[in-house]
Amino acid sequence: MSFFEPLRDFFHRRAGKNLNDASARVHLVNRRQESPRGNFVFPGTDYLDDIEVAGQRVGQIDYGINPLGDRLYINMIEIEPALQGQGIGLGALWQLWLAHQVPIVPLYQYTASDGFWYRARQRFAAAGAVLEDELRGVDQMEREQQRWQHLVPEPEHERLIREYWEWVAAENAAGRPAGPGIR
Incomplete structure (x- = not known):
């Protein structure tokens, strides 16, 4: 064990406590949970949660x-303009981290939110949590989707078309005509 490990652990606990305090007043209320074909995380799940403080809706988070x-993946965090800069968005992100314990990745980080994401990355890193760089552009998102494409179910009509062409190829390879009346 190096000299710095206890020191690092102390600061991680302290940063974690600060984030816990910031998130204690924030509550996420699920409004929608779905998994439609064509969404970025399909066949994973998309969520839309309202962000509430003291029982009042102050924004929403789409992930x-x-x-x-x-x-x-964070698609969007919206906080009422009058309440921005009070740690509500950071508290909502921290609650997601605590609930799921997986790296958080923003999608299409807007220039106006660069300061928020910069501070969030610093505070998450200080607490030992992972907030990764944003995914921007179709190429980056498609590369990310390739990690789970083996889990995407094939639609029935595409399966039938694929099986038909596999059968045609097998018939041609065997030297038989590909179908009735085809010579």
């Missing part, structure tokens, strides 16, 4: 968890 269960 998804991929089917591997190893990343949580």
Whole structure:
């Protein structure tokens, strides 16, 4: 054990306590949970939660968890303009971290929110939590989706078309005509 490990643990606990305090007044209330084909995390689950403080809705957070269960993707965090800068968004992110314990990845981080994400990354890192760099652009998102494409169920019509063409290829390889009346 190095000299720095107890010191690092002390600061992680302290940063974690600060984030716990910030998130104690924030409550996430699930408004929608779905897994429609075509969404980024399909066949994972997309969520839309209201963010409440003292029983009042102050914003919302839109996020998804991929089917591997190893990343949580933040699509959007909206906080009422008059309440921004009070740690509500950070508290909501921390609650998601505590609930899922997987790296959090923002999608399309807007320039206006760069300061928020910078501070959030610093505070999460200080607490030993992982807030990864954003995914931006179709190429980055498609590369990320390739990690779970083996879990995406094939639609019935696509399966039938694929099986038909596999049968045609097998018939041609065997030297037989590909179908009735085809010579």
